Amino acid sequence: MYDIIVIGAGINGGLLAHRLSKYNLKVAVLEKDNDAGNAATAANSAMVHSGHDPKPGTLKAKLNVRGNELYDELCEELKVDFIRNGAMVVATDESELPTLYELYQQAQDRNVPARIMEREEAIALEPNLSDEVIKAMDLPTTGLISPWEVTIAALESAMDNGVDLFLNNEVVNIDKKDGYFDITTNKAVYQTKIVINSAGVFADDIYRMVSKQTTYNIRPRRGEYYVLDRADQPVVTRTIYPLPSEKGKGVLVVPTIHNNILLGPNSDYIDDKEGVDNTAEALEYIRREVSKTVKNIPMHTIIRTYSGLRATPDTGDFIIEEAKDVPNFVNLIGIESPGIASAPAITEYVFDNILKDLIPLEKKTEPYKERRPWIILNRMSVEEKQEYFEKDPRFGQMVCRCELISEGEIVDIIHRNAGATTVKGVKRRVRPGAGRCQGGFCEPRVIDILARELNVAPCDVLYDSDEAKILIGKTKE
Secondary structure (H helix, E strand, O other): OEEEEEEOOOHHHHHHHHHHOOEOOOEEEEOOOOOOOOOHHHOOOOEEOOOOOOOOOOHHHHHHHHHHHHHHHHHHHHOOOOEOOOEEEEEOOHHHHHHHHHHHHHHHHOOOOOEEEEHHHHHHHOOOEOOOOOEEEEEOOOEEOOHHHHHHHHHHHHHHOOOEEEOOOOEEEEEEOOOOEEEEEOOOEEEEEEEEEOOHHHHHHHHHOOOOOOOOOEEEEEEEEEEEOOOOOOOOOOEEEOOOEOOEOOOEEEEOOOOOEEEEOOOEEOOOOOOOOOOHHHHHHHHHHHOOOEOOOOHHHEEEEEEEEEEEEOOOOOEEEEOOOOOOEEEEEOOOOOHHHHHHHHHHHHHHHOHHHOOOOOEOOOOOOOOOOOOOHHHOOHHHHHHHHHHOHHHHOEEEOOOOEEHHHHHHHHOOOOOOOOHHHHHHHHOOOOOOOOOOOOHHHHHHHHHHHHOOOHHHOEOOOOOOEOOOOOOOO
């Protein structure tokens, strides 16, 4: 019997598990996919919004501002990257200025640092702003993370401190018993006193397993992106927003932690909760829209496209509450943008406003095990690298030439808690395959390493999902 089971190993499920691991509680996380952070957490703009944009009076507005404030301490604790690169919201027409000043006033009301800049000052900071930009709002607290890195690190830390993670466990039924729940997955039946439903676009479906009264519905909105090759001097250093519309924050130009540039997203309602295909129409739309705010974008350096789904609720706001008709069932429904930015504050909110009234929260007395950061040789000095080479010669075997990743780094992240079991899982953790050739050189070596370390046949190594096999057999028997 578990005290708490979290359904969903995205960024919110991961951060909840991380904090729960600090208490005398028996906790598990159930995830339908074969890795953590595999859905919306892996396909978004990878940024921490300042909190200037959500509508006043919403949970989105409150938790975005607070989440932004919490990221410095969280990322330091988890030993993951976080950069406050700043952002600009740009106006390209006189008709947009009232909206720009309205956003500025919202930022002021929320104590979000912001200032209005004339075109000349904005251009001095970002020379590649388009010729149409007439005024901009500077948002210096906007930040960048790798959301999957935060999620995996949080779950790794949680598992180091006693939390159980069950991957490939899709919830198919939940029965409310007297004082506990039976959660049936495709693999097993788990019992728990409290359920936290953090299932992303499927959170409304999970809630309907226990409630006949719910009126909450999620309709996914697809957002598509281009990825540009990393550059020593990216086209912009800050995130560039257009003025928002009813569809969202608009098509952005976003630097990443690793000096790539993201272009996107669009925002289109679809009916398929697994519909993450790219479309020619959407990608053409993104090309047109980004040219309105930024010029000299090196479109010839595109190395990848991807798409993700926002869990858009019909309420227009986050739904974070104990279900009124099902005691001890906690819902996180409709956690769409700014869900990444709000994630640390969502965890805080769940603890301070819900869990403290449901279960005793007694801190563990034994020392908390600090997470060991991933080994990243290309950030080390020559002397530090030499120590690793002498300790294990695999750290001297280069696998990914684009990102300068060694065999030793890959082996390390396979054998950790919440370790990589797929080619994409390795890529998300230490980046082989994330560079210019997109795995053209290193992918066969990554497959060999995974097969050897997991003791499986190369044909059983997956790219990502269970349906995504790379090899189907030998060409010569």
